[in-house]
Amino acid sequence: MTMLQIRNLHASVDGKEILKGIDLEVGAGEVHAIMGPNGSGKSTLSYVLAGREGYEVTEGQILLDGRDLLSMSVEERAAAGVFLAFQYPVAIPGVSNLYFLRAAYNSIRKARGQEEVSGAQFLKLAREKAKLVKLDPELLKRAVNDGFSGGEKKRNEVFQMTLLEPRLCILDETDSGLDIDALKIVSEGVNALRGPERAMLVITHYQRLLDYIVPDVVHVLVDGRIVTSGDKGLALELEARGYDDARASARNG
Amino acid sequence: MSLLTTIPERETPPTLAPLRERARQALQRSGLPTKKTEAWRFTPVRHLLDRDYPKAEVVDTSAGWAAPGRDPRAHFRGAQLLALPQPQPGLKAYRAVEAPAALLERLGTVATNEHFVALNSVSFTDALLLVVGRDYDGALDLDYEAFGTSPAYPRVLIVLEAGARLRLVERAFGQSALSVPVTEVVLGPEASLDHVRVHSNEGALLGTLAVAQERASRYRSLVASFEGAPLRLDLDVRLLGPCAEAYLDGIYLVGDQAHVDHHVRAEHVAPHCRSQQRYRGVLDGKATAVFDGQALVRRSAPGSEAHQHSRSLLLSGRANVYAKPHLEIDHDDVVASHGATVGTLDEDPLFYLRSRGIPAPVARGMLAFAFLEELVNATPVEAIRSELTESVLARLPEAQTLRAHFEELP
Numbered sequence: 035m036t037m038l039q040i041r042n043l044h045a046s047v048d049g050k051e052i053l054k055g056i057d058l059e060v061g062a063g064e065v066h067a068i069m070g071p072n073g074s075g076k077s078t079l080s081y082v083l084a085g086r087e088g089y090e091v092t093e094g095q096i097l098l099d100g101r102d103l104l105s106m107s108v109e110e111r112a113a114a115g116v117f118l119a120f121q122y123p124v125a126i127p128g129v130s131n132l133y134f135l136r137a138a139y140n141s142i143r144k145a146r147g148q149e150e151v152s153g154a155q156f157l158k159l160a161r162e163k164a165k166l167v168k169l170d171p172e173l174l175k176r177a178v179n180d181g182f183s184g185g186e187k188k189r190n191e192v193f194q195m196t197l198l199e200p201r202l203c204i205l206d207e208t209d210s211g212l213d214i215d216a217l218k219i220v221s222e223g224v225n226a227l228r229g230p231e232r233a234m235l236v237i238t239h240y241q242r243l244l245d246y247i248v249p250d251v252v253h254v255l256v257d258g259r260i261v262t263s264g265d266k267g268l269a270l271e272l273e274a275r276g277y278d279d280a281r282a283s284a285r286n287g
Numbered sequence: 288m289s290l291l292t293t294i295p296e297r298e299t300p301p302t303l304a305p306l307r308e309r310a311r312q313a314l315q316r317s318g319l320p321t322k323k324t325e326a327w328r329f330t331p332v333r334h335l336l337d338r339d340y341p342k343a344e345v346v347d348t349s350a351g352w353a354a355p356g357r358d359p360r361a362h363f364r365g366a367q368l369l370a371l372p373q374p375q376p377g378l379k380a381y382r383a384v385e386a387p388a389a390l391l392e393r394l395g396t397v398a399t400n401e402h403f404v405a406l407n408s409v410s411f412t413d414a415l416l417l418v419v420g421r422d423y424d425g426a427l428d429l430d431y432e433a434f435g436t437s438p439a440y441p442r443v444l445i446v447l448e449a450g451a452r453l454r455l456v457e458r459a460f461g462q463s464a465l466s467v468p469v470t471e472v473v474l475g476p477e478a479s480l481d482h483v484r485v486h487s488n489e490g491a492l493l494g495t496l497a498v499a500q501e502r503a504s505r506y507r508s509l510v511a512s513f514e515g516a517p518l519r520l521d522l523d524v525r526l527l528g529p530c531a532e533a534y535l536d537g538i539y540l541v542g543d544q545a546h547v548d549h550h551v552r553a554e555h556v557a558p559h560c561r562s563q564q565r566y567r568g569v570l571d572g573k574a575t576a577v578f579d580g581q582a583l584v585r586r587s588a589p590g591s592e593a594h595q596h597s598r599s600l601l602l603s604g605r606a607n608v609y610a611k612p613h614l615e616i617d618h619d620d621v622v623a624s625h626g627a628t629v630g631t632l633d634e635d636p637l638f639y640l641r642s643r644g645i646p647a648p649v650a651r652g653m654l655a656f657a658f659l660e661e662l663v664n665a666t667p668v669e670a671i672r673s674e675l676t677e678s679v680l681a682r683l684p685e686a687q688t689l690r691a692h693f694e695e696l697p
């Protein structure tokens with residue numbers, strides 16, 4: 035069953051076209067990796083999916099579970115199950131991580147017509163999930179990402195994802211900044227979320243992550259287009275040979 | 288009758304006559320501020336001066352006012368001093384008529400005798416004079432209940448003797464045409480005052496809070512302003528003895544047509560003193576805020592440290608802020624910093640919150656709340672923290688939802 039469907043997606047930022055016709059289908063339970071050179075549009079794609087302002091979709095369509103994502107606000111998309119683990123998570127001084135997450139958790143429940151949970155229930159859940167990705171409980175009390183190390187920020191993103199249990203997980207270079215142990219722990223957290231009720235887009239530069247989170251499909255994004263797709267062997271090939279072939283095929287295609 | 292013509296002839300203790308006379312002369316000399324008075328440029332008061340006021344009305348003193356379970360307190364209703372704190376060891380409270388002459392003579396020695404201070408000095412009906420000794424370590428509440436259609440002139444003098452400590456909460460609330468309160472504070476050597484002053488009254492308030500600090504005294508202040516029709520506060524701190532410290536925080540949160548004006552001044556006269564001003568405000572609707580912070584370091588004050596920062600957050604495109612920090616330093620041996628920022632909410636945190644499912648208006652409220660809450664959490668008087676938090680929440684959009692989100696976790 036197709037969960038995410040992207041058709042002929044064109045998007046620009048400040049009048050400059052970045053995504054130049056993307057077609058992508060991700061089935062329920064599948065994990066797709068997206069690789070590609072710096073500036074090829076990977077983060078742009080993730081922002082367009084999450085609904086960030088300033089990213090103008092000029093053509094094309096995005097459906098999640100058959101619903102038109104592009105007509106929804108950012109928060110409606112989150113309630114529909116979109117979760118973006120940011121490449122550069124922003125710090126929010128003054129807002130404690132726990133209070134922020136309870137607000138998020140309950141907002142989503144409310145939007146879905148579910149009952150909001152009590153403080154005690156939420157705490158229990160948050161502690162459980164924090165353990166899963168070995169997030170230092172001290173970080174729960176601190177302001178969101180404020181003064182977090184690069185790796186702590188990434189771990190915090192995956193912690194949030196584990197807690198909010200989205201339909202569509204988009205991980206934008208979650209592996210960068212993680213040490214070897216953290217990479218393993220975070221990957222285990224992500225793998226625990228794999229399942230038929232969920233689809234994942236994993237953006238990365240490194241084949242190593244894909245040893246842990248083994249993708250069903252690997253896509254290569256060059257200059258705003260997917261130029262080639264394959265199984266996880268493609269990632270190994272790219273690791274060995276770089277993006278030159280992909281670039282050439284983009285030029286010829 | 289316009290404001291100046293309503294000044295009543297007062298029967299006062301003879302000790303007060305010189306103060307009244309000096310004030311009368313000051314008023315004749317300088318009058319009340321006009322459009323051309325620099326310090327009042329952004330807060331026009333003409334309409335308040337020209338308005339028609341009835342003569343002072345009689346206040347019904349029988350109506351209940353006491354809120355049980357609160358700290359020892361004094362209560363002004365309009366111009367009338369309804370209640371004084373019960374005497375306690377180390378705490379003495381007097382009305383003007385019964386105060387010792389030596390204490391009465393200190394009235395008017397802290398606040399600069401001009402404009403509205405002078406007007407208060409000629410007009411106040413009753414004054415509250417408090418002396419706090421070293422053997423009192425406690426709290427005191429001071430209520431200014433705005434009341435009635437004639438102008439009110441509450442007047443307070445608080446003297447902390449050497450080594451005394453006090454937690455003071457002043458609250459201006461209620462509804463009236465105009466209130467012109469003047470509070471004078473003297474901090475004796477090594478005295479310590481933790482002070483929160485809350486403005487949530489409806490109607491005009493033009494207030495002065497003047498503090499004189501002696502050697503190694505410490506003053507921690509938080510001013511919280513939630514209404515402004517208009518509100519003006521002149522907070523004047525003079526560091527007269529060496530090693531005195533003044534920490535002056537302020538928050539304001541206003542919307543609609545409100546106008547709030549905080550003039551904060553720290554004057555370093557003695558060496559090795561420290562002053563810090565941190566003001567933060569959130570404005571919505573067509574509200575206007577003025578922050579005028581001054582740090583003055585005199586020649587006589589080497590080794591001073593003076594900091595001053597103000598930040599304002601505009602939730603609406605029609606709100607306005609005039610922020611003017613100034614440092615005036617007559618000495619080389621000084622550590623000083625100052626800055627003022629005015630801005631809207633950052634897009635990045637807003638997007639982050641929304642991407643986690645928090646609706647935009649709630650996300651904005653959360654960020655505005657967090658912005659003010661940092662100073663609320665640093666309140667010098669812990670007992671008032673939850674009251675302040677609630678005052679902030681109640682005035683933000685989506686208050687109900689925000690309350691639930693910020694309800695304390697077990």
Ligand SMILES: Nc1ncnc2c1ncn2[C@@H]1O[C@H](COP(=O)(O)OP(=O)(O)OP(=O)(O)O)[C@@H](O)[C@H]1O
Nearest residue numbers: 047048050052070071072073074075076077078079
């Ligand atoms: N606000 C903007 N104005 C102009 N160009 C922009 C803007 N934001 C992004 N771009 C451009 O869009 C292109 C794609 O950027 P994007 O961040 O999507 O790349 P990426 O594939 O995620 O790169 P990386 O691997 O370095 O993270 C880049 O050339 C970038 O400079």
Ligand SMILES: [Mg+2]
Nearest residue numbers: 076077078121
């Ligand atoms: Mg990127």
